[in-house]
Amino acid sequence: MAVTRDYDADPERFRLATRVTRKYLIGARCLHGHIASKLLHAGLSHVLDIGCGEGALNEALPGNPPFRLAGVDASATMLRAHPGPRVLADAARLPFRDEAFDAAVAVNMLWHLEEPRLALREARRVLVPGGLLIVTAICRTDSPELAPVWHPEPTSFDAEDAPAQVCEVFGDVEVERWDAPLMTLPDRTAVRDYLIARQVPRAEAAEAAGRLRTPLPVTKRGALILARR
Ligand SMILES: C[S@@+](CC[C@H](N)C(=O)[O-])C[C@H]1O[C@@H](n2cnc3c(N)ncnc32)[C@H](O)[C@@H]1O
Numbered sequence: 001m002a003v004t005r006d007y008d009a010d011p012e013r014f015r016l017a018t019r020v021t022r023k024y025l026i027g028a029r030c031l032h033g034h035i036a037s038k039l040l041h042a043g044l045s046h047v048l049d050i051g052c053g054e055g056a057l058n059e060a061l062p063g064n065p066p067f068r069l070a071g072v073d074a075s076a077t078m079l080r081a082h083p084g085p086r087v088l089a090d091a092a093r094l095p096f097r098d099e100a101f102d103a104a105v106a107v108n109m110l111w112h113l114e115e116p117r118l119a120l121r122e123a124r125r126v127l128v129p130g131g132l133l134i135v136t137a138i139c140r141t142d143s144p145e146l147a148p149v150w151h152p153e154p155t156s157f158d159a160e161d162a163p164a165q166v167c168e169v170f171g172d173v174e175v176e177r178w179d180a181p182l183m184t185l186p187d188r189t190a191v192r193d194y195l196i197a198r199q200v201p202r203a204e205a206a207e208a209a210g211r212l213r214t215p216l217p218v219t220k221r222g223a224l225i226l227a228r229r
Pocket residue numbers: 001002003004005007050051052053054055056057072073074075078089090091092106107108109112113
C-alpha cells in the first residue's frame with residue numbers, strides 16, 4: 001500500500017489541521033459542506049469517499065437513507081474514527097466492483113500518491129456511466145503570506161496541473177478555483193499550529209511563527225475539479 005505520511009504515526013497532526021481550519025476559516029466556507037451540497041443537488045445517493053480520513057465528508061452529509069457513503073483510506077488509525085461503512089485499502093486498488101458508485105470524492109488526498117492517475121483510473125472504474133467525480137487540490141502558491149518561513153515542495157497533484165491529470169482520465173472537467181484571504185491567524189500560536197498542520201516539524205514551526213507578524217491574513221488557493229464518467 002502507498003505511503004500515508006503520518007496519519008498512523010501521528011494522527012494528532014491531522015486532527016490539529018482539522019481544528020485549525022475550522023477555527024480560523026472566515027465565515028462558513030466549509031469545503032466538505034460545499035461538496036455535500038453538490039452531491040445532494042445532483043441527487044447522487046451512493047458515494048465513495050476516497051482517502052476519507054476521519055469522516056469530515058460523512059459529517060457534512062445527511063445520514064439517512066437512501067443516502068449511503070462508504071469511506072476508503074490507507075490509514076487504519078483514520079478509519080477507526082470514521083463513523084460510516086469503511087474499508088482499509090489503497091486508492092490505487094479499490095476493493096469494489098465496476099460501476100458500484102454514483103459518485104467518487106477525494107478531498108485533498110491525491111497529492112499523497114506517487115501516481116495520482118492510478119487512483120483516478122480506479123475512481124473511474126467504480127463509477128456508473130455518468131457518475132460524478134469530485135476531487136480537490138491545493139496550489140503550489142497557497143498561503144503566500146507564510147512564504148518568508150515556509151517553502152513546501154511541489155507535489156504530484158497540485159491545483160496548477162491537477163485539472164489536466166483528471167482530464168487525461170475522464171475527458172472533460174469543470175474547475176472551481178479559489179484565491180482569497182479566507183483565513184486570519186490571530187497570534188503566534190495559531191501560526192505555529194497552521195505550520196504544524198502543514199507538516200512542518202513542531203520545533204521549526206514554533207521558531208518560524210515567532211518571525212511573522214500577527215494577526216496574519218492567509219490567502220488560500222486551490223481548486224475543486226468535477227468530471228463525469
Ligand atoms: C489530508 S487527509 C484528507 C482526509 C479527508 N479526505 C478529509 O478531507 O478530511 C488525506 C487522507 O488520505 C489518506 N491516504 C493517503 N494515501 C492514501 C492511499 N494511497 N490510499 C487511500 N488513502 C490514502 C490518508 O490516510 C488521509 O486520511
